[in-house]
Amino acid sequence: MELNEDDGHPEIEALGCDLCTVLKASAKSLAPTVSDEALNTLNELREANLLCDAQISVGEHAFNVHRAIMSSCSSYFRAQFTGFYTSSCGCGAGAASVEEKRVIHIPGISACIMNCVIQFAYLRKTTICEDNVHELLICADYVGMVALVKQCKNYLSRTLTPENCVSIMGFARFRFLEDLHLKARHYMLRYFTEVAARNTDIMEMNIKDFYSIISDDELNTREEDHVWKLCVKWIDRNPESRKQHVAHLMTGVRMGLMTPKCFMEEVKEHPYVIQCEAAKPLIVDTFKFMYDLDFLNPQADELTTPSLAMPRLPHEVIFAIGGWSGGTSKGCIETYDTRADRWVNINAEDPAGPRAYHGTAVIGFKIFSIGGYDGVEYFNTCRVFDAVKKKWSEIAPMHSRRCYVSVTELNGMIYAIGGYDGHNRLNTVERYNPKTNQWSIIPPMNMQRSDASACTLQGRIYATGGFNGQECLDSAEYYDPITNVWTRIANMNNRRSGVSCVAFRNQLYVIGGFNGTARLSTGERFDLDSQTWHFIREMNHSRSNFGLEIIDDMIFAIGGFNGVSTISHTECYVAESDEWMEATDMNIVRSALSANNVAGLPNKRDYIHKERDRLMEERRQRLMATAMAREDIGHNNISQSLVQTNDGAMDDYESPNEDEEAQQQQNITLPFPPVAPAPGLGPTTGPGFASVVFPPPSQLQPVGTIHQNRLMEDRGQENNRRFRMQLRNPRHGSHHEIRRRA
Template identity: 40%
Template sequence: MEFTMRLRKIPSRTKTDEILATSNKSSKKRKKNSSFVCRRCCSAFQMSVFDFPPVWSELRKKSQLCDGLVRCEDGTEFKIHRAILAAVSPYFKALFTNSINRDQKEANEARISIPADIFQTLLDYAYTGSCGVTKTNVKDLLKYADQYQILDVVQLCCNFLMTELSPANCLEILKFASQYFCKELIDKGKLYIRHNFSRLLKDSYEFYNIPAHHLEEILQDDELNIKSEETVLDAVKIWISYSPVKRKIHLFNLIKCIRLGTLTYDSVAEISKWPLIIENPECKEYLQDVLAVLGGLNQDDDVDIVHDYMFRPRIPFSVVFAIGGWSAGSPTNFMETYDSRADKWLFSCDTDSSPRAYHGLCNLNGIIYMIGGFDGNEYFNTMKCFDPVQHKWSERSCMYYPRCYVSVVVHRGKIYAMGGYNGRTRMNSAEKYDPERNQWELIPSMQKQRSDASAATVQDKIYIVGGFNGQEVMNSTEVYDTTTRQWSFISQMTSARSGVSLVSFNNTLYAIGGFNGYTRLASGEKYTPDVSDGWSPIADMLTPRSNFATVLLDDYIFVIGGFNDRFVSGSTTINYVEYYDAESNEWYDAASMNVSRSALSACVVHGLPNVKEYTFLRTGISSLGPEADGGNKG
């Protein structure tokens, strides 16, 4: 992979640069009367603009007007223009002008200890404003660009390394960035490590050699993206076990990084049996104190989990937004967010002004889009979007048709809205939205009319299942090929389902719940395109439901709220939440929403810079590390 970028340069006011300024002025004069375009570049380091006229490359190529020579460590010689090289590098400017020894005349030759191919790339930048940065040259290029003070190339290298971050190399890149004080790359590297820590443990060989204080800093971070504190324990075990004799002196400080109060009593008891902990008096006593605290807690006991480090949950990388729905006999505009690390639902004050239900909801590039729906009187063709960073709602282009009970998916940067009910008829029409143009476009209609269906994507195809056509609940399934723009039927589901939810996970479709014309369903079934012969059953949900919201979070399928007709007393809308583990084929309870509602929609937003504002820790934290909190509160 090659990364090319243009950066801005600041011309200084020396005699050398007056020559450059004159060259620039003449270039600009010629620009009015000729068709050539100067190369322009921009950088985070500078604020002004500097041009790279094509004539510079021409002079370099033909070795014309050269007034300097640079000899590399292998003897390779480069004829150069001293003024041009001095413009990009304060080092060469001082060298050629002899500004250090002013009594000496200006130099026109330089010997440098730099590989010829690297210097060739630096010259590419000096003459054109761009250079090729690749995986093979980026480290040497950054090293020598830093040594010879060509800061724009340093920035180019940092930008390239940001695009190359992976679980396998992020620790190595962070270490490398720290050597050259590349702040932006350091910050991006630390953020990447926090967000991808579980994958890093599996893929990074550098983890075994990370210094103890760096490991402590990572493990204490509130934004460490882990499902459970057991991942932190695994990290401690992996690092200590690599060299136990030398590293066991750090065990106590590392064990204190684990937020043991978020684990069960049995889990902590199992940790206390680790031989290295038993051998360490400090660790052994600490675990005993934690067990005493956990063993003495009652269900109704109040624990300050915001400020007590041992009990404080991490800040999640991903947040669920559940918006609208039908509650207490009317549509609502409630917005709740789910903090998966604290397992709590929180009300948000960022509600839209108009209640609606049976709408579509999706996240595209960090913006939440709410599409169509019904407010008890009107069927909407409108679309609103919510910016969770700015806490702001705004209007977007309207669809061609009103759609309530609409099926919505995101595919390759476009939003697709299919079927639904317009107040008169169930629809088979479909349309897609381009956010860059803020326009809807009709696409070929489905083969069947469907409202209250559900859709999901696998690879380049969009699948839609079930629904109601005005006469019957359906079990048919259609697929839309976005390349050929054609709809076709695939294997039918084993059960008819309206108010169903379809989710795509690991290239497999999961159709869950719904209404079969007689009762709400707890059942679900799955289908893997191009692999399965048909749909096969999965474990039943704990609670039958239809018209509920579904999201994929932490590799689990969450089902949220919905309608249940088995409750003989009170409202039939529910607030129950549960999640499905596809690996174990089991359902588990999660915290319930604050409001019972059906016909709601939900989506997940990842990596918000202000994610804490939507989590349980939004009340604020006065201190971060276990030492600042006074260690174990037991």
């Protein structure tokens, strides 16, 4: 019989201390399971009552067993059959002096459960289901069958749902199963919104446990309103005994991050709050925070973020990797903390060098970077970044060099679609298997596509838009891995090269890009049922070659090229209201980057904004800097067009390189498809680009002086009110902060 390190080894321990030590050491290197043939033979002997030397009795049922088999995997049966617990050396000295037991009676366990336990002892497997897992785990724990306990815990971990996670968490704590308790609690925090809407067990929690959930920094909620509404539901279950805790619960809710409507109508005016004297100071503090008119006072002390507005920790992090900026490729990495609404610079650049116009895909905690261009070379090389270890490594290269490549993941495989090899636009497709570290060729697309975008939806891969060497494309097609065929779908409403697409709410969203004439702010979604395209609200910024990713049930557009300059602007699309809202800009202006969402990182604190207590001070400093910059602009008497441009671009925007921006204003480069077929690239050098130089802003015709002065006066009168509105708006709704461009 092969030995299992996790199980007991009585046949070894009866041999003596020295030999016992040697055999135990060698046993660790043996296979952890017995062969199926041997296991089945032993079980057949048991079922035929052959060579059985003991009996286990539960209620009116009795099971014939072999003592050695049961003792090998259960400390309880070992002690019962031998009459002792092993000595410290584990050699079994004195075993011969103890009378062996032949019949074991176990009360309180059903015959069905005991049969499962015995079956596992012989076969190392048994039937675990929702109906028996709790009783089976209790029985396995009672008889000391560690391997079976582990399998039951794994089953419960795999079957966690919003409906059962609270009951499993309570069961695990009652049985002192700390690891299972932590998994269930983590699941509850991560999927809090669904748990709050569908779970009923949470209403039966005591105040201590309930408060520990709603006050936890790990609580994952886009809207703090949900937390308060759950508190009200919890009190409503037993108002007479629970309404006394309303003030205590309010300290666990981040009331400063609630929407003003919910705070004013459902918190401030709620009967539970009105009747509680201890709640009144909390209402006053929240009200003062939301409407603090002295926020922009330059003489004010440094602000700290109060506990009522401290953002919780995100469960997902967007990684923005590489790109093109200032005429060169970049290797920089930034991560987006969706709760603090901040981009964080990460010191983990690829030592192999920077790349732009590449594609990336995520499997687990690893980000695969495929192909691309560094300003000189078109890559077929591929790299992988381990977000836990923060290390880059090489994987197998592709068969073809691919710049402007579209990359997506499906069923654990990574697909590299189309692109540009330095000579031709490609329709070929390759598939990477991480288990074998090999690329294989699959059927080509119907169209050549570089600078396109791809995503996965309902088990298919959709490739949209792009450039075929002659024109920007409005076509799209999908690949079905079952039929191994590419199939065209209806054309989009716009031609789009340098486009980005995502699968969102069971539909295909295609956004931005270059139509051969201008960068686009439009977006459209493809309905799979009707096979039709529908426009969505336009973005606040036109852009091509940008990052697009989903987080917090919103679509984020990140960076890109707007036709004049490379940008760092970030905005998010809210499907419920069909509108785009502003988020904080990246720290670095860049296009041709990749953006990926990595969820559940065990070291997520390495990728989030560290100084969360200084968020308010950071925002105050930015608004004050913006105010002074606008005041300077007002005295410079510049043209109306430039004023309006700055008005839109300076809201909460800090240019990381003012000299570069000035140069871009002087020399604006745009793609010219007939000469250089690579639309959608950045404003300076890029593969296959021609430059077009426009006159500098100083040569533009100014607007009338009277109209301009009136404009500046109106702007001056509105500045103070607008700055306060900009200050307050980001505190409400989502944390993605959430100002609209004029």
